[in-house]
Amino acid sequence: MNFSAVVGQQAMKDKLLTSVHSGRVPHAQLFLGGSGSGNLALALAYAGYLLCKNPAENDRCGQCDACRKVDSLTHPDLHFTFPFPSTIGDTCTDVYPQWRKALIRNQYLDYATWMAELASENKQGNIPVKECHAILKNLSLKAYDGNYKILLLWLPEFLGNEGNVLLKLLEEPPEKTLFLLVCNNQDRLLSTIISRTQIIRIPPVDEEAIAAHLTGREGASQEEAARIAMMSGGDLVKALELLQNTENPYLDAFRNWMGYCYKRNMHMAAKWSDEFSGSGREHIKGFLRYGLEIIRAITVMEYLGERNGLSEKEKEFVSKLGSLLSPVKMVRIYDWFNDAAYEIERNGNAKMIFTELSFKIAKLFM
Numbered sequence: 001m002n003f004s005a006v007v008g009q010q011a012m013k014d015k016l017l018t019s020v021h022s023g024r025v026p027h028a029q030l031f032l033g034g035s036g037s038g039n040l041a042l043a044l045a046y047a048g049y050l051l052c053k054n055p056a057e058n059d060r061c062g063q064c065d066a067c068r069k070v071d072s073l074t075h076p077d078l079h080f081t082f083p084f085p086s087t088i089g090d091t092c093t094d095v096y097p098q099w100r101k102a103l104i105r106n107q108y109l110d111y112a113t114w115m116a117e118l119a120s121e122n123k124q125g126n127i128p129v130k131e132c133h134a135i136l137k138n139l140s141l142k143a144y145d146g147n148y149k150i151l152l153l154w155l156p157e158f159l160g161n162e163g164n165v166l167l168k169l170l171e172e173p174p175e176k177t178l179f180l181l182v183c184n185n186q187d188r189l190l191s192t193i194i195s196r197t198q199i200i201r202i203p204p205v206d207e208e209a210i211a212a213h214l215t216g217r218e219g220a221s222q223e224e225a226a227r228i229a230m231m232s233g234g235d236l237v238k239a240l241e242l243l244q245n246t247e248n249p250y251l252d253a254f255r256n257w258m259g260y261c262y263k264r265n266m267h268m269a270a271k272w273s274d275e276f277s278g279s280g281r282e283h284i285k286g287f288l289r290y291g292l293e294i295i296r297a298i299t300v301m302e303y304l305g306e307r308n309g310l311s312e313k314e315k316e317f318v319s320k321l322g323s324l325l326s327p328v329k330m331v332r333i334y335d336w337f338n339d340a341a342y343e344i345e346r347n348g349n350a351k352m353i354f355t356e357l358s359f360k361i362a363k364l365f366m
């Protein structure tokens with residue numbers, strides 16, 4: 001994968017290239033960001049650049065023997081470790097054919113898609129101790145090309161305490177051995193690992209870059225691309241999902257939640273808040289943006305009688321909610337959602353925020 005194929009993220013690309021050009025490549029780096037930020041794609045492009053035999057200033061050549069092997073995921077000095085369910089193998093080698101297929105097709109792979117690919121949606125992925133031992137073995141061998149030897153460890157948060165067997169290697173790796181850890185959730189990562197890596201925080205993708213990608217590569221209209229880019233919150237995975245699904249993935253969550261509040265089923269509302277708050281900060285932010293858009297649609301509908309840009313299911317939901325709550329009450333919810341988005345942005349406790357919102361909204365229905 002070339003840097004040019006990574007959507008947006010110019011500052012990150014520059015930073016990574018600078019580390020190579022200045023001869024200061026840290027031996028353990030943590031690419032921290034959501035799947036839709038392109039953290040995996042960036043790590044792959046970086047590994048490809050480091051292994052390329054004939055790199056240009058800003059990108060790898062894409063044509064040399066090393067580049068071709070990286071593209072087919074058969075480069076002997078590029079190793080991968082990733083979570084998988086223990087029912088289908090002992091080490092990543094056992095699952096490598098599926099991994100190759102999934103990653104060649106999609107460098108913006110996310111955990112849910114990967115598990116679905118393995119037909120293991122209901123099983124828990126894991127990086128087992130046998131895989132940790134395989135890493136130690138693989139990295140103790142000399143590089144084939146006498147150049148870098150790279151381990152790309154996708155989702156190190158799935159390492160249990162057995163991940164500690166890697167600490168010594170992370171701290172003092174053999175010469176020209178690099179660890180690229182691609183992580184979605186720092187909170188779930190062993191602190192012993194965090195402290196041994198250099199953290200690179202990958203921000204969300206620029207909305208303009210997402211919109212340009214949607215119009216250029218995905219054939220979306222300018223208007224649709226701009227709307228989806230705005231709703232995606234800089235998450236390319238989410239943007240592509242939104243483009244594919246005529247139905248917004250947040251609709252069901254929003255409808256269920258409002259249903260619990262309306263029936264004043266606070267037990268279910270609390271359960272919903274609990275589950276939803278674990279779905280990741282970017283996802284929650286996207287949900288709140290979606291909620292704001294729906295509420296705006298309701299209030300606009302009140303005045304203009306228009307429901308443009310909504311799907312049939314959304315229109316149905318919007319009419320129902322609009323019939324249950326007065327415009328004044330809708331405006332109050334709108335303000336609360338804005339406040340919640342502000343608090344989430346500042347690392348507020350999502351579970352508490354949604355539980356409190358549930359009570360306030362339930363009261364409005366009385």
Ligand SMILES: [Zn+2]
Nearest residue numbers: 052061064067
């Ligand atoms: Zn090359």
